[in-house]
Amino acid sequence: MALSNQEVNKQIQHMVSFIEQEAAEKANEILVKAEEEFNIEKGRIVQQEKLKVMSQYERKEKQVDTQRKIVYSNQLNKSRLQILQARENHVNNLLEEAKKSLADIGNDQGKYGDVLKGLILEACYTLTETTVLVKTREADKALVEKQLDVVKKEYEERTKLSLELKISDEYIPSDSAGGVIVSNGNGRITVDQTLEERLAYIGERTLPAIRTMLYGLSEGRIFFD
Numbered sequence: 001m002a003l004s005n006q007e008v009n010k011q012i013q014h015m016v017s018f019i020e021q022e023a024a025e026k027a028n029e030i031l032v033k034a035e036e037e038f039n040i041e042k043g044r045i046v047q048q049e050k051l052k053v054m055s056q057y058e059r060k061e062k063q064v065d066t067q068r069k070i071v072y073s074n075q076l077n078k079s080r081l082q083i084l085q086a087r088e089n090h091v092n093n094l095l096e097e098a099k100k101s102l103a104d105i106g107n108d109q110g111k112y113g114d115v116l117k118g119l120i121l122e123a124c125y126t127l128t129e130t131t132v133l134v135k136t137r138e139a140d141k142a143l144v145e146k147q148l149d150v151v152k153k154e155y156e157e158r159t160k161l162s163l164e165l166k167i168s169d170e171y172i173p174s175d176s177a178g179g180v181i182v183s184n185g186n187g188r189i190t191v192d193q194t195l196e197e198r199l200a201y202i203g204e205r206t207l208p209a210i211r212t213m214l215y216g217l218s219e220g221r222i223f224f225d
Contacts, residue, residue, distance in 0.1 A: 095203045102177035102195045109143065116140070116180060117147040119198070123182035123191040124155050124163060131185035135168040137176055144180065 106112045116136075124132055136144045148165045155163045172181060172194060179194035 091207060095199065098203075099177070099196065099199055102199060105195065106140070106178050112140075112178070113143055113147060115195075116144055116178075117150055119180050119193040120144070120147060120151045120165070120182060121155060123180070123193050124151065124165075125159075126191050127182065127184055127189060128159075128161070129184040129189075130162055131164045131166070133166050133168045133183050133185065133187060135170055135172055135181040135183070137174060137178060138171045139174065140178060140180075141167060141171075 105115060120134060134144060134148070145167060148167075152163050152165055155161070168181075168183075172179070177195040179196070179198065181190060181192050181194060183190040
């Protein structure tokens with residue numbers, strides 16, 4: 001039985017509607033999927049940029065922290081050096097004051113004579129020569145001559161060696177605080193026993209102990225003099 005034109009048109013319209021609906025649904029599905037993919041990609045890009053920003057921030061923060069530590073370390077070292085310099089100056093001032101007081105030693109002839117004797121005797125023990133020359137200040141010549149026999153006797157008793165002591169024709173400068181310079185017979189080996197030299201030697205030997213006495217032990221110190 002043949003369909004009428006109305007029925008044919010109706011079926012065609014029904015098919016068109018179905019196709020349009022299916023196309024609309026497919027388009028909507030594509031749009032939804034595209035939007036979902038867009039949101040995922042957007043999220044990925046946002047997260048990537050966020051991580052990038054965080055990484056840059058962390059790197060900058062580390063740079064700032066490193067710079068801060070460098071500045072702090074430099075300032076700390078500078079302060080330590082200033083403290084050490086101030087301490088060194090203070091100790092040197094103490095030694096300088098001691099140096100100025102050396103001139104007072106010669107005021108007491110009895111004590112100064114004993115000092116000269118000890119200095120000459122120590123030099124003789126160091127040289128272990130049979131003949132020595134003793135150089136002194138011109139002002140101390142007579143006092144030194146009085147000590148020679150005493151030194152000779154004590155040295156020979158202790159060492160069982162003979163010793164001849166002579167006063168040098170040369171003198172220690174008059175601005176010296178005192179003491180003697182003792183040498184072997186030909187003058188090639190010399191022992192400087194001037195008061196200034198003895199103070200310098202004592203200062204060098206006792207400087208660490210003086211620093212410890214004044215300022216205490218250093219926390220970072222490992223070795224001790």
